[in-house]
Amino acid sequence: MDGFVGRTRELDLLNGMLGRVTRGGRAGRPGRALLMRGRRRVGKSRLVEEFVERADVPHLFFTASAQPTVAADLELFVSAAAGSTLPGAALFAGQAPQSWDAALALLAAALPSDRPSVVVLDEMPYLIATDPGFEGTLQKIFDRELSRRPVLLICIGSDLAMMEALNDYGRPFHQRATEMVVPPLSPHDVGEMLDLPAAEAFDAYLVTGGLPLILDEWSLGGSLHDYLASAVTDPTSALLVSGERALAAEFPPQSQAALVLRAIGSGERTFSSIARAAGGMSQASLIRALRLLADKRIVDVVLPLSTQPSRETRYLIADPYLRFWLSFLGPWLPEIERGRGDLTLARITSSWTAWRGRAIEPVVRESLRRLPAGLLPEEAAVIGGYWTRTNDPEIDLVGADRAPVARSITFVGSIKWLEHGPFDTHDLGRLLLHRSRLPGADERTGLVAVSRSGRAVEGVTLLTPEDLLTAWGD
Structure with a gap:
């Protein structure tokens, strides 16, 4: 499979x-x-390796790791x-x-002066963690040498917040570097890579999160069930291993953040329910x-x-793959490792x-944000959802002019993501009722139905998986 779709x-x-x-460059400064930056396992290193290989220029590719001392980092760098x-590699x-x-x-002395070269510092946040002065030292050498x-100096990191902050005002590298975000492969990319129809492409995206390493294990045109039957029963599959490694790199297993993340991954979404699921954690600890x-x-x-303003905050796992892993795989790794992945597969099948239906909601909202003009009843600057403390009503899609408190509501919508259940009269009646209870909406507010299986009623703007997939195309 082409890993660069x-x-x-x-x-x-x-x-x-x-x-x-x-x-x-200007004033004799071509450097x-x-x-x-990008999430772990998204393929940043592989992307840069491919770029360097194609560029065919002298290069150094150094990957840092969580070494205990600066001396250990320096030894690996010199090697x-x-x-x-x-x-000038012989200088080392x-x-x-x-x-x-x-x-x-x-390093500066080893670089060529008559032709371009590339220097890659992969996982740079590890170097900064071991030596907080590294960032300033790199800036000084970059400016002077x-x-x-x-x-071309490429600094790569998976700690999104840290890498984003490196270019902030007051930091050594401020305005010295271009920023680049490497996203996961999109649902469109996933469908193209696996040769899947639109609806099945979204299923594959919900499971893999668009991570190339996981998608490489999915056979061309293969069904979701066939892929899971193979991956879930193999303790070494990328589907199982990637989540464990990503979380281990971020948090110690018994840290409070890890406990809270597992609680959210199990389906808890409110502050109080997360606190209970995390073992009665104190309010201050949970806030941190x-x-x-x-x-x-x-x-x-x-x-x-x-x-209207609301304090009904919800907490959701941001990454689709991590949502799947925390829901179905992470809690059951011991079961899989003792050869009973069949039980895990059965659990996924029965709950899928x-x-x-819940996991697709943020993906649909992001798809609607990307849709070309003209497909929604009225354009919206922001797209979210609406709920109350009792979830009555709970509305899947709300388009508005701004967030979190809108001046005007442009449309409301419902997501129905069933193989054999079109959006019907019952769904329309429920959406009309919920619209009447949404602050800022009235009978003139447009109605949208996002349905995997079409519709059996008029009166709504219908969007299909094929429509959503176009939002992610180049």
Whole structure:
């Protein structure tokens, strides 16, 4: 399978930056820096490896790990530099620099001055965690040495919040680097990669989150059941291993954040229910854990969307794959490891329709945000949902001019994601009732039905899986 379906845009951006390095810069400073971020297992490193291979220029690719000391990081860096294709790689032979200042000065001396090169620092947040001064040292060497050479410096990280903050005002790298976000493969990319129809492409996206490593294990045109039957019964499959490794890299297993994440993953969405599921955690501890999870972009914090303010906050797992893993795989790893993945598969099969109906909601909302103009009854600047404390009413889709407190509501909608259940008269009646109870909506507010199986009634704007998939196309 082609692991670069949907990565054309990213490769073009990288090639464009290397082209600017090749052409040179103002005042004799051709060097460029790029801060690349994206979720773990999304394929950032593989993307850059492919770019470097295609560029065919001298390069150093250094991947940091969670080393206990700066000395250990430096030893690994020197080893990688000595084995690189930089023309001055031999300068590192037998060297043992005692600081990053010395190591990066050696790197500058090893770079070519007459042709472009690429230096990659993968998992840079690990280097900063071990040596908080690394960021400032890199900035100093970049300003004094690297920017004067035709080199593209690519710094990669999976800690989204940290990588985003590196370019903030007051930080050493402020306005020195271009930022690039590598997203998971989209539902459109997933359908194209696996040769699946639209509805099945969304199913595959809900399970894999668009992570290339997991999709590589899915056979071309294969059904969801066939894939799960193979992956869930194999303790070494990427579907099982990726979630465990991603969480282990972020949190110790018994940390409060990990406990809270498991509670949300099990289906709890409110502050009080999460506190109970996390073992009666104190309010202060829960607030800290939720803030950490939100800062790391692992949990979304959402409010009802209407013309009236609300405090009915909900907490949702942001990543589709992690939602699936926490719901069906993480709690049952011991069962799978002792050879009873069949029990896990049966559990997924029996709960799939109900779980999918809830899990598809944020994906549908994001799809509607991306839709071309003209497919919705009226354009909306923001799209969310609406609920009350008792969930009566609970509305899947609300379009509005702003959030969280809107001035005007542009449409309300319902999601019905069943294989053999079209949007019907009963669904329409329920949507009309809920519209009448939504602050800011009235009988003129447009109605939208997002249905996997079409509709059996008029009076709504219908959107199908095929319509949604077009929102993710290039």
